[in-house]
Amino acid sequence: MKKKITLKQIARELDVSISTVSKALRDSIEISEDTRQKVQAFAKLYNYRPNNIALSLKNRKTKTIGVIIPEIVHHFFSKVIRGIELVANKRGYNVIVGLSNESFDKEVINMQMLANGSIDGFILSISKETLQQQDYHHFKETISQGMPIVMFDRIVNEIHCDKVIIDDSKGSKNAVMKLLSSGCKHVAIITTKDYVSVGKLRTQGYLDALEEFKMSPETDLILKVDDELVSEDHLESLEREIEDLFKRNKKIDGVFAVNELYAIIAMKVARNLGMKIPEDIQFIGFTDGVLSKHATPSLTTVNQHGQQMGEKAAELLIDNLEREDEEEHYTTVVIETELVERNSTK
C-alpha cells in the first residue's frame, strides 16, 4: 500500500527544494529544462496529484458546491441534481448533497456542517417545515457571511439571492386552459394546502384560467389535500377524498392536479368509477416524471425541466463565485414550462 505522494517526498528524493518541485510541475520559467523534466518524470511515475484539501486551504475556496434538497427519492429533485452535477463538473466543481427530509432542523444542521469551509456556495430548495415556520435566519446568516446561495423551485421572496423558478401560475393556467378549450365545462383541481408556495401559485393559475374563460370558480371543485398525510402510506385516504369529490360532483369532466401522483391516483379512482379517459374526463398533472409517461393512459403533464433548472442554478452560482467585482445583483431566472400532451387529454 503506497500512500499518496507529496511535494515534500518528491523534493527529498530528487534532492531539491519543495518550491522547485512545485514550480517545475507548474512549468515555471524559473526552473531549468533539466530539472523540470526530471521532476515531471518522477511525478508521473509516482502518479503525483496535488492534495485538494491543501489547495482549498491555501486558496480559501473548495471548488465544491453544497446542494440541499428536501428529498432525493423524487424524480424532479434527482433531475435537478443531475443538472447541477453536469455543469458543476464541467466547470471543475464537485457537488456535495444534504437532505433536509423536509425538516427545518436537518436543513439548519446540514447547512452549518457545510458552511464551515467545506463548500463555496449553496444551491437549495426550502423544506416544507421551514416554509411553514417561516424561519429563514439560517439563510440570512449564511449570506451575510459572504457565502452565496441560489434557491430553486421552493423559494421565498424575503431572502435576497439568485433564484431559479418556473412560472407556476402560468404553467398551470396553460394546462387548465388546454382542458377548457378542449371542451371541459367543469374542471376540478387537486392541490395542496396554501403554505406550500408552489401549491398556492398553481391554484392561482387554475383560477386565472377560469377567469379567462369567464367561468367562476366553484369551491367544491377545489380539493386541498393535507400534504402531511400523503406520505407513502396514507394514499388510501387521498383516494377516498378524491372519490368523494367525484361522487359529489358528477359533472366533473376535467381534472388538474398540482403533481404527478395526485393525477395518477385521480385517474385510477375515475377509472374505477367507470369513467372513460379522456372521453368522459380529462386529466393533466404537474411535474413530468416516470409515472406520467408510463401510466395507462399516459398522462398529459406540465414539464418543469428539472435538469435545466439544476443547470441554470449551478451556472448562476458559479458565475457568482468567479465574478471579480463584488457588486451584488441578484437575478431570478424563470424556466419555461412545457405542456407535454399525452393520452389523458383529447
Added chain:
Amino acid sequence: MKKKITLKQIARELDVSISTVSKALRDSIEISEDTRQKVQAFAKLYNYRPNNIALSLKNRKTKTIGVIIPEIVHHFFSKVIRGIELVANKRGYNVIVGLSNESFDKEVINMQMLANGSIDGFILSISKETLQQQDYHHFKETISQGMPIVMFDRIVNEIHCDKVIIDDSKGSKNAVMKLLSSGCKHVAIITTKDYVSVGKLRTQGYLDALEEFKMSPETDLILKVDDELVSEDHLESLEREIEDLFKRNKKIDGVFAVNELYAIIAMKVARNLGMKIPEDIQFIGFTDGVLSKHATPSLTTVNQHGQQMGEKAAELLIDNLEREDEEEHYTTVVIETELVERNSTK
C-alpha cells in the same frame, strides 16, 4: 458582510495566543477558568466554528464519503443515496456524489477528482461501460493507495473490497417459482445482455426455478434486450420486440422481467394484445419503484431494499475508516430481497 472568524482573530482581540484560544474552546485543563469563560463567550458571540478544511488537512481525514453511481434519476439509486446519507450524517460524515452516467471515462475522472484528499473512502456501483470493458485498474489503484471502497449492487469479484449486494439469482428464482406455483406453464423472461452482471444472475435464477419445477428452458422464451437501445427514446423498439415475443409464443402465461420498466412495458403490450392480467398472463418485475406501485394493475416485484443497501454500505465504510487495527478483512453483505405481491399476479 462579516467574514467567518478564525482563532487568530479571537486571539488578537482577546490579547492571548492562538494556542490558548484553541485550548480554551476545547475545555483544556491547562487554561484557567477565567480565560476559558472569556474566550468561550467571545467565540459564541461571534459564532465561531472551526474551519473544516483546516481540520481535514491537519487530521488527514475529511469526514466525507464519496459516492459514485451510474445515474441518479433512478428510483433504486436515489434510495441507496438516501440510505447512505442517513447513516453518514448520523455518524458525522458528509456525502459527495459523482455521476458516472454509465461511462467508463467519467467514472475514472470522477474518482480521480475525489481521491486527491477530498474524501476518506468510496461507495460506488460500477458503470455498465466499465463492466463491459472489464477495466478495473482505477479501483485497484484507489485501494492500493489506502482508500477503502465499498461496492454495491453492481460489483465485480476481481476487486477485493467490502460489498453489499442482493442475491439476484435467489430473488429471481423465488419470483419465477411464484409464477410457476400459481399455475404458469410457460414463463418468459425479459432480461439484458449478459455483461450486466445482475442481468446474468437474474437469468440464472429464472433457469434455476425452471429446473426446480423439472421444466426445461425454451430459448425462444428468453428475450435478451440490448440495454443500450432502451435509453429513453428507443422504447418503441423494445415494445416491438416484446410484441413479437408474445405473437411467436401464444402460450406464454407468465413473464418475469429483470427490471421494473421492462415489466411495465410488457404489461402494456399484453393488454393491447387483448390479454387479461393476471387471469391470462401474470407479471413480476425486479426492483421495486414508483411505477410498480402505481401501475394498473399494480405490479408484483422483487424489492431490493435500496435504502437498506445504502445504509449497510455506509456502515461498512465508516466502520472500516474508524477501525484502529489495520488488518484487512473484507465482508460481503447480502441484503434479503422481498417479493411484494400486488395485482399482476394471482
Added chain:
DNA sequence: TGTCAACACGAAAACGTTTTCGCTGATTAT
C-alpha cells in the same frame, strides 16, 4: 578585474487548526 544582468534555485510565509513542549512566576515542601 570589477560590475551587472540573467539564471536557477531555496527559504519562508500563508491558509486555520491542534498539540507538544518549554517557559515563567508562584506556591509548596524540605
Added chain:
DNA sequence: ATAATCAGCGAAAACGTTTTCGTGTTGACA
C-alpha cells in the same frame, strides 16, 4: 532559604500547497 512542584500560558511544528522574495553562481561586458 533553597529546591521542587505546579498552574497558566506561548512558541512552534505539522498537515500540503503556492508564491514572493532573496541569494548564489555564471557569463558577458566595460
